[in-house]
Amino acid sequence: LAEAALFEVKKRGRNNYLFYAREMNRHASRQLQVINALNMALLEDEFSLVFQPQVRIDNRQVVGAEVLVRWHSSELGMVSPGEFIPVAESAGLIKALDAWVFRHALAQIKQWLAMGVEDLVFAVNLSAASFEDQGLLSALMYELEQYDVPASCIELELTEAIALMDPDSVLKRIKSLRAAGFRVSIDDFGTGYSSMSYLKRFDVDKLKIDKSFIDDLASGEPEDVAIVKAMVQLAKALNIDSIAEGVETEQQWHSLAELGCDQVQGYWCAKPLPAKDFIAFLESWE
Ligand code: C2E
Ligand code: MG
Numbered sequence: 001l002a003e004a005a006l007f008e009v010k011k012r013g014r015n016n017y018l019f020y021a022r023e024m025n026r027h028a029s030r031q032l033q034v035i036n037a038l039n040m041a042l043l044e045d046e047f048s049l050v051f052q053p054q055v056r057i058d059n060r061q062v063v064g065a066e067v068l069v070r071w072h073s074s075e076l077g078m079v080s081p082g083e084f085i086p087v088a089e090s091a092g093l094i095k096a097l098d099a100w101v102f103r104h105a106l107a108q109i110k111q112w113l114a115m116g117v118e119d120l121v122f123a124v125n126l127s128a129a130s131f132e133d134q135g136l137l138s139a140l141m142y143e144l145e146q147y148d149v150p151a152s153c154i155e156l157e158l159t160e161a162i163a164l165m166d167p168d169s170v171l172k173r174i175k176s177l178r179a180a181g182f183r184v185s186i187d188d189f190g191t192g193y194s195s196m197s198y199l200k201r202f203d204v205d206k207l208k209i210d211k212s213f214i215d216d217l218a219s220g221e222p223e224d225v226a227i228v229k230a231m232v233q234l235a236k237a238l239n240i241d242s243i244a245e246g247v248e249t250e251q252q253w254h255s256l257a258e259l260g261c262d263q264v265q266g267y268w269c270a271k272p273l274p275a276k277d278f279i280a281f282l283e284s285w286e
């Protein structure tokens with residue numbers, strides 16, 4: 001390390017080195033702050049949930065929503081999931097957080113079912129660590145029973161990070177989750193490691209095409225359109241639903257309709273909404 005530091009000093013000059021060292025320190029101490037605050041947040045219930053509608057393109061029906069966590073820390077203020085989810089993952093806190101989200105999502109869904117809000121599927125994000133946990137299925141089933149919510153109301157979003165696990169055990173897990181009635185989707189599709197052959201074997205219900213590809217769609221460049229088209233066609237060939245993430249404009253919606261994409265999720269339909277706004281959205285959406 002000392003040698004590397006010395007090299008940096010020579011290469012960049014002393015002031016530059018000090019700048020990098022200070023930035024690294026600042027980054028590390030912010031991470032520590034976030035870890036400490038996260039531990040407290042899990043005890044103090046500083047999290048809340050928002051629901052982002054998912055809409056079918058052909059008949060414009062709302063098919064469900066993705067459940068997303070929000071954190072208002074008493075110490076740090078609002079912290080985005082983009083910052084604290086990776087920290088929770090590396091600090092071993094993500095399973096506790098995923099469990100919190102699942103329980104609170106069920107509590108909300110139970111209320112909505114009692115109000116007669118039916119036929120919606122709620123997608124919950126599962127980190128690779130939660131997915132790998134031996135006790136996952138029984139823990140999920142236990143919670144479903146507690147809240148009296150059928151598994152068919154729940155979709156579990158997995159990331160391509162699971163492709164790094166042993167394929168046979170991934171296959172078994174997905175099979176058992178689906179046999180229990182859950183739907184399973186692959187989140188951020190196209191950004192990770194999954195290979196075509198995995199996709200065929202894994203047998204999931206839905207592919208979520210990552211926002212980065214949908215952003216590029218706006219350029220109208222034939223290459224960018226071709227990539228999204230290929231993903232939609234792949235889903236069709238495998239008999240899986242496709243959904244585009246991060247759709248922000250009417251033009252993107254129309255391009256996706258033309259490509260035959262099944263569903264859309266994004267600011268153009270709605271931002272992630274607190275529970276009561278989600279119900280208002282369902283009532284006003286045509
Ligand atoms: P994700 O699962 O891919 O979720 C979609 C993200 O895109 C959300 O960010 C959502 O707010 C954002 N988004 C949706 N539509 C648009 C759009 O039209 N434009 C733009 N600019 N953004 C859009 P969010 O809520 O900040 O979450 C970020 C990531 O954090 C999620 O990405 C997911 O990987 C993770 N995450 C969020 N909640 C949970 C959770 O409860 N458990 C776990 N394990 N991860 C979560
Ligand atoms: Mg997701």
Ligand code: MG
Pocket residue numbers: 187188208245
């Ligand atoms: Mg996603």
Ligand code: MG
Pocket residue numbers: 188210211245
């Ligand atoms: Mg994403």
